[in-house]
Amino acid sequence: MTTQRTISHAEWLAEADRRFGKDQHKWRFVCPACGHIASIDDWKRAGAETGEVAFSCVGRHAKEPRDAFGKGPGPCNYAGGGLFRLNPVTVRFDDGTDHTVFEFAPMEDVAQEPASAPASAPAPKLSxxxxxxxxxxxxxxxxxxxxxxxxxxxxxxxxxxxxxxxxxxxxxxxxxxxxxxxxxxxxxxxxx
The missing domain is CATH 1.10.10 (Arc Repressor Mutant, subunit A)
Incomplete structure (x- = not known):
């Protein structure tokens, strides 16, 4: 069961920067229905509207997504604004409005280069x-x-x-x- 939490917009942005860096396209979120992890780039490539990012599963744009409450791997067809509202994070904006979103992907699930990796690594010889x-x-x-x-x-x-x-x-x-x-x-x- 996912814990519900409310966070200010500024705190949410700071948490995303800490986890993933300033490039918002690399920020990753977990669908609360199927557990699929997707980045903002994934939603963009799928053709999603901006408001769907971290609100509805990226699978809604797949040819054959699994059912949101079905079995098997995601992505699924979960919609954040549907009958069952599972989005665990409420982001509160300065004007008092709230927007519910997916939780960020756990740090251990973020595939990144090690911090010690050189910016310009030597290119290996490849066939x-x-x-x-x-x-x-x-x-x-x-x-x-x-x-x-x-x-x-x-x-x-x-x-x-x-x-x-x-x-x-x-x-x-x-x-x-x-x-x-x-x-x-x-x-x-x-x-x-």
Missing amino acids: AVELAVLGDIAADRSPWSSDRKRHITTKAVKSLTTKGALRIVADADGYLVEVVTAAGRAALAGGR
């Missing part, structure tokens, strides 16, 4: 297949559904991880997520 797979991941395209054979993609992902161009982390639902590192971005920029 054409490794570059193609890394490019798919960086562009949020699934490398597994491309024309490449699954075993080639698996070998490339393993190699990219070994070379430091890619990290594999678990999201809140336990699914593995590929994260392109600073070295991987440098390799993509250099095309090598």
Whole structure:
């Protein structure tokens, strides 16, 4: 069961900055119905209106979202303004109005580069297949559904991880997520 809380708009912004930094597009929230974690960028890519961000699940824009109160992984079709209002955080603005939103993603579920990572990491030498797979991941395209054979993609992902161009982390639902590192971005920029 999620705890309800009320927070001022200024406190909410400060908490988001502390967790995720100043780039609001990287802020991440947890759907109270299905537990899916999405960033503001995820809602934007899905075609959501600004008012839907952290208010209704990003799954409302998916082709086949799971039912908000169904079983299985999200995202789902939960709408914050529907009959069941589950949004756990009430943000109180200076003018006295309130807006209910999703809770921020827990810190341990935020895939970020370590603070010690150099801003301009050296680019590892990558093969054409490794570059193609890394490019798919960086562009949020699934490398597994491309024309490449699954075993080639698996070998490339393993190699990219070994070379430091890619990290594999678990999201809140336990699914593995590929994260392109600073070295991987440098390799993509250099095309090598």
